[in-house]
Amino acid sequence: MRCSMPRSLRVKPDCLEKVKLAVRRNGYPSQRALAEDAGFALDTVNKFLNGKPVDYATFEELCRKMALDWKEIANLDFPVSSEPTDKNPETPESLDAKQDKSPRYPSGSMPLGSPFYLERAPLEEQVYQEICKPGALVRIKAPREMGKTSLLLRILDSSKSLGYRTVSLNLEQVDQTILSNLNQFLRCLCTNIAHDLQLKARLNEYWDEDLGSKISCTSYFQDYLLEEIDTPLVLALDEVSQIFEHPQVAKDFLPLLRSWYEEAKTLPIWQKLRLIVVHSTEIYVPLQLNQSPFNVGLPVSLKCFSLEEVQQLAQRYGLDWADGEEARQLMSMVGGHPSLIHTALYHLSQRNITLSQLLETAPTPTGIYYHHLQRHLVKLQEQPELTSAFYSVISVTEPIQLDQILAYKLSSMGLIKQSGNKAIAGCELYRQYFKSQLYYPE
16 A cells, blocks of 8 residues: 545645744745745645645645755655556655756756756856955846846855855845844844854944944954854845945945955955845945945856857757757747746756747746736836836837836846936847736826
8 A cells, every 4th residue: 555645735834934934034025025936826825834725736836946855844644555566666755856857947046956057157167256255245246037146045055064164144034124234233133143153142232322333243243243254254235236225225235345345455354255246126225435345356247148058958858959949939029038037947857838838828828927927917017117217128129228226127137228318128028928018198
């Protein structure tokens, strides 16, 4: 007798707290954000997080989104079938091996070891070497869904293999009320780092109101955090663009990062700190050149996939695109946008849609990109100025000039490409879909 796979699963009662913590830990500020990213109804996500049954495929996908092992948290209390015993039953190890080789729906960062992660050589090797340098600073810039977090995972993994301590903080997980207050934000930063290093916070021992929060924070790093560890500390700050929305805090925090980088030139203790700053747009907070962390260190800019890279990736998905014609057709719709390319190749690898069908329906509500497009549409509708600027871009075929801050925000979403001080639509998919969805009277 063997267990048959159930149609639905639910989270074990004693794992509910772990699952709820995993939501924010994986960059989702709310259940709604997780639901939108996964393409499920909010009610479905709510059921999952509260230990109610959801179907098996949904359960597995939500676990994958939050980097959870579904077998560890599932309440496997389903009935036993009376089917004959399989002479060659599949073990968990063999199932995992199959899953590693077969493509999973691409969403969020690519797990370590995934065969569908396309290495960016020699860029990655250059970053790995830079992190080994005392007092290093690496700046990774690219629009959303271009692979920044996937690269960051691999940098941190490489750092761990060298025996370095690593801490990663995604600023999207930080409450806006904290981000808008410098003192609260710096205390939050210090507390998170101490927690990840398994140290007691001891903030009040180093925080001095008379000295101010920046000097207190610097003292906390220099006299406590860096003193307590024997190896370099790689501190990764993801989605730093979030701080740009709070100009007064940004004007203090960003020069603070620069000052730590400069301290490493004269104080050996600061050479332990290796900073990685990840952001999705150019900085639009005015800073003096000698105070900005964005004109020092190693700059890393992630580009769209080339034709050859799309062909290489297609091969990994089991598609024969050797002559490049199919790759060219797909790129004529979505360019080399990594997330859009991965999504298309995944669906084509499942053999349930042809390339011509995919391209025909791509900019419509029945296409594979509908949820991706809807997320952008909602964000645009929340900001009329952004909608107006984007509509002016997709309404013409020639590059046009935009307000600098609006251009930076649209670029960070990946909706436009900038060439000098002018902008064009990010890809044909965006032009077709949003021209039919947005209306801005002349």
